[in-house]
Amino acid sequence: MTKKVLLVCGAGASSGFMAAAARKATKKLGKDIEFKAKSESEIGEHLNAIDLLLVAPHLKYMIDDVKSACEEAGVKYGIIPQKVYGSLDGQGLVIVAEEILQGGVQ
């Protein structure tokens, strides 16, 4: 089944670019993961329909809120590494997402 990953940042702009890069990489790698991007204010509306929530590194100040919301909804979560985000490394993001989805680091 397709794994659904939601990326969030302040306005959904930079995470939108990140998601586009990840979608390109997913296609190239032949993975079954769907990447979408939204603004952090929309997290609540989407939590029930996703497998993993990835927060942009510049939003790490809100990770405590994300943590409790995700734990309550039974959704995995993580912070996108700065290196991946800053260089729009789609393949890097796919690797990070897979690691967390497979139950590795959270």
Next chain:
Amino acid sequence: MEQINKEELALVSMNVILHAGNARDYVYQAVDKASNGDFVQADELMEKANEEIVTAHKAQTNTLQKEAEGIEIPYSPLFGHAQDTIMTVKSEMNIMREIIKLYKKI
């Protein structure tokens, strides 16, 4: 007319957003420390926030100065968003600096 490559501009934007975000993270940590009376830590964190905002600002300035050199900057909502982010964080930093001063007095 020479023009900045769109992909290059997207990467600069991501880095501006990233460093401005790091600054915001430090600013909030600093205020939190100040509210607990830990002013040495608060000042150190504000110092770190300043370093991050300077890094973000330099990336922005370097790009803007290219226009002065006759290099055209293509319109990019992401770059606009990056500039908005940096200015918002700068304002927050100025306000929080005053709030820390108040905490020191009470």
